[in-house]
Amino acid sequence: MPELPEVETVVRSLAPHVTGRRILNAEFNQPRVLRGDAEATTRMLVGKKIESVGRYGKFIVFTLRPAGFLIVHLGMTGKLLWNGAPEKHTHAIFTLDRGTLLYNDSRQFGRIEAARELPEGVQKLGPDALAVSLDDFTDFLRKRKSRLKAVLLDQTFVRGLGNIYVDEALFRAGVHPMTIGATLRKDRVKKLYDAMREVLNEAIERRGSSISDYVDSDGTRGSFQALHRVYRRTGEPCLTCGRAIERTLVAQRGTHYCPKCQKR
Numbered sequence: 106m107p108e109l110p111e112v113e114t115v116v117r118s119l120a121p122h123v124t125g126r127r128i129l130n131a132e133f134n135q136p137r138v139l140r141g142d143a144e145a146t147t148r149m150l151v152g153k154k155i156e157s158v159g160r161y162g163k164f165i166v167f168t169l170r171p172a173g174f175l176i177v178h179l180g181m182t183g184k185l186l187w188n189g190a191p192e193k194h195t196h197a198i199f200t201l202d203r204g205t206l207l208y209n210d211s212r213q214f215g216r217i218e219a220a221r222e223l224p225e226g227v228q229k230l231g232p233d234a235l236a237v238s239l240d241d242f243t244d245f246l247r248k249r250k251s252r253l254k255a256v257l258l259d260q261t262f263v264r265g266l267g268n269i270y271v272d273e274a275l276f277r278a279g280v281h282p283m284t285i286g287a288t289l290r291k292d293r294v295k296k297l298y299d300a301m302r303e304v305l306n307e308a309i310e311r312r313g314s315s316i317s318d319y320v321d322s323d324g325t326r327g328s329f330q331a332l333h334r335v336y337r338r339t340g341e342p343c344l345t346c347g348r349a350i351e352r353t354l355v356a357q358r359g360t361h362y363c364p365k366c367q368k369r
């Protein structure tokens with residue numbers, strides 16, 4: 106599933122293509138990935154100019170002129186592809202005054218929505234994982250009585266993290282995923298905060314992790330998956346201490362960690 110670094114990479118690869126372009130047509134063929142009525146969505150989009158494209162947590166937000174937003178969540182297998190050829194998994198086609206943007210999604214867990222205002226579900230998210238201050242991160246964490254793995258996945262705590270980067274950040278910070286958020290000592294909170302920023306920034310530099318079929322809008326794969334230290338390395342030796350990486354379930358999510366390096 107694309108997380109903050111993958112979505113950021115898609116946005117950065119899209120921006121030079123779509124910024125300033127006008128939407129000439131928008132076609133949708135799969136109600137599952139479209140929130141709202143297809144015809145009404147097309148009417149809302151046609152004629153609008155794309156002022157900018159940005160990332161909001163794991164959402165891709167196109168700001169339109171004179172008004173409105175086009176919001177895309179890639180779900181698990183969603184892709185926004187620039188000037189590709191439509192295929193059987195193409196569920197939306199945006200024809201611009203220069204070029205075409207396709208939305209492909211084989212598993213159809215993604216969502217597209219056109220709206221006058223940013224939807225409530227987007228607005229109520231917490232601060233971005235790369236923008237939140239250490240003070241706010243510390244304050245918010247103090248109020249959380251659930252396990253760190255679940256806290257960090259919660260988009261109303263900070264937005265943008267998913268399974269991969271939570272596991273990787275916890276490993277780098279030396280913190281066990283089952284630790285209760287509110288009990289983490291201040292110095293370890295700072296370690297976790299720094300580890301989160303570090304892993305996200307390194308992953309953006311590597312254009313994200315291509316775990317299944319993730320690619321950016323130009324079809325390029327990311328390379329950060331080769332640098333994962335715990336995620337999907339179950340049974341392989343820890344790169345720090347040599348102990349086998351373990352997998353457990355926390356908040357119903359597969360969680361990878363080193364039982365020696367990560368302490369409660």
Ligand SMILES: [Zn+2]
Nearest residue numbers: 343346363366
């Ligand atoms: Zn270890």
